[in-house]
Amino acid sequence: MAKSRPSTNKQKRAKAAPNRKPLTVGGKLKIGLIGFGTVGRSVAKILSQDNASPLLLTHVCNRNIEGKKIEGLPPHIRWTSNVNDLLSSDIDVVLELVGGLDPAGDWVERALRAGKSVVTANKLLISEHGPELADLARKMGRRLEFGASVAGGIPAIIGIQEGLAGDRLWRIAGILNGTCNFMLTKMEQSGFTFEAALKEAQDRGYAEADPSADVDGTDARAKLVILTQAGLHLRVHSEQIPCRSISLIQAVDFMYASELKCAIRQISVAQKDTSSGVRLAAAVQPALVPAGSLIAHAQGNQNIVTVTGQYAGRMIFAGYGAGGDPTAVAVISDLYAIARSAGAPPEALPGAAEVPDSVTGDFTVPHYLRFVVRDRPGIVAALATILAKYGISIDALLQKPGFPHSALSFVMTVEACDSAELNRALSEIMPLDFHVEPPLCLPIFLD
């Protein structure tokens, strides 16, 4: 496919900011933390263990702060329930670890307008308003860092945005939600049902009481939006990217996937095509990947980000994508970046994000189709006839023994075809009278 180039002239060069106030050289970066949950506590703990650090935590803000205080932190820290105490203080950086759009978005904006730099792990906020907030930070002569918003401790954002700045990236793919990966590897390795895997994830604290953001893919999607912006220089909104739930996956799918020497993972992919206009294909969904591939190698709650560029080929970043301490490392690394630059924003370079001409969830790849049918002669012929009508070639037909005739599971794989075309064929297949449940269609990502 033709490769892309960054667009130009979308951003003006930084102007001298009115209230630019460099850090005192030799001084410490004064940090006000909003949100004292798991990550906030890890950050506070790690910072308090290093007296030589240029980072100094001076304020902690949380609701009901009295109940939140923990032992062992330096006595100079001011504890408050009022975010205005931070915003009106002389801190250099606001560290926002509250999450969600509201009120965190308002606080981040007010912090920037008050001349503070901001570090945030807020994937929702950055996926929705990252570019505008980055512009505001630049106008104010301040920095906005969000390395912890994607893949926790894995330095994917800086690796992509800075370490691979010299390439023209055209594909980002990975496992961006550790909870789903934990559940799917559990189902694969221990034969758990979806429900049992979810309960195990909840018992371990990986999944929320309401697991929908993880399971349905919206958590991973926000991260994919941020990576698409950082790496492909494309500005998209979450709702443009289709998500499919991993709850569709059953034990029988792992059996058939294993037969195909594949694993099933929640895969997030964004792929840019500039052969005719600027097109983005992006989706978050359960998919088959080769069992021996690096991406299938991510076990339990690990994350992996692969990026493919025109020049450097495919690069991989992997590790622990969540958890208090790994996420705290990403946050503290961002604080160091601010300390190193004395709070000054980077020069605005060409290559800022452009809006793609089209966004779809369709990929031209092989697909896995699992049917559960009331068995009778002619079913395969009926399916094959419709697929042939759409020019789709069957690759393999798998049927494990032992299913009852009243609910027989079998699998068909089809050669590389456009997902949209396959979906049109499936909409003709769906009304046929032999289905016991709707067919499941998963892409097979071979690389």
Added chain:
Amino acid sequence: MAKSRPSTNKQKRAKAAPNRKPLTVGGKLKIGLIGFGTVGRSVAKILSQDNASPLLLTHVCNRNIEGKKIEGLPPHIRWTSNVNDLLSSDIDVVLELVGGLDPAGDWVERALRAGKSVVTANKLLISEHGPELADLARKMGRRLEFGASVAGGIPAIIGIQEGLAGDRLWRIAGILNGTCNFMLTKMEQSGFTFEAALKEAQDRGYAEADPSADVDGTDARAKLVILTQAGLHLRVHSEQIPCRSISLIQAVDFMYASELKCAIRQISVAQKDTSSGVRLAAAVQPALVPAGSLIAHAQGNQNIVTVTGQYAGRMIFAGYGAGGDPTAVAVISDLYAIARSAGAPPEALPGAAEVPDSVTGDFTVPHYLRFVVRDRPGIVAALATILAKYGISIDALLQKPGFPHSALSFVMTVEACDSAELNRALSEIMPLDFHVEPPLCLPIFLD
């Protein structure tokens, strides 16, 4: 093991540089390239494909420059055989792609003293003189970037130095030489002898006519020195780190390794221990790693860098570690970093390198011992007696059928023990009368 913290106060904060000259905001970064080989050509080609780039190649310097000119580059480029033409020009950055200590080291130093920033892919120079050159750059108010000196296109240096700045890293391990990895995976998969694998690597242009720097480990060692400095904040010199050649490996070792569900790779490891003083264990050598591990997953001429921190656990960076285009991506990413900072050096933060109290090549891990003996009764008893004397426990004994009695190959694995202690045992084993060739001892790195 106890984890380490960065030392402090080893570097002073940046002073106002006498000749600090920020880039013109809105201007382009003017680049003079020294060394127009494979990487230099890739850099020139990529830069000339993007008119909107803030990077402008203005000078190319090489010996016999007339024979080096290539078509398709912008006409404004000045071609010269005299490095002084670059150093005395108004370029902002010298891009040094000559390699080697001399005269490249002198040119880099002169470039910095002339108020230029420097980007280099020179692993020898940075491993030997990186810290001093970085100090000089800071004194001059300029930047020294060397992301391409380790692992080509893989953004390992920035990932470790900036993306994981918030962690306390204590271990770095990986495959840092693509040529050796190509040869060892060729021997493993196609049954090539060492000599045939080397010839294949040379035919493909992966290995030099004199392959000793790759094969004997000194190339990987220079990269390990740089990673140790960047990630473990320890200043070591190459000659402190033992290297062992992969030429010791024979086909029979792959057979036995496979029996042990292991692969054989050239592994570079640096591990910091601060439980009593600051100790570094570091070596470059052929070693066994689990066949299913991520590190064994690096195929052909790929590289992988794994880093383990106190907080974020193990992080992985992988991809193409060499070649013109991947290395050019690293070089151009470094040029972007200079453009983003308008050429200003980062603030000097605490955590600069300290000199370790001791450096050894010894690891407490299981080991693989391969013997080739004239068979007679009592050999295993003799070996076991000596190992027991040193408190070393035998784990497994493997003997494939089909070897002649006059040169019987068998393998012993021993439980985790200190390499130094095992070497002492081996020095008692070596003089025994049954050896047909010296025993081969390889560490087994399980993680």
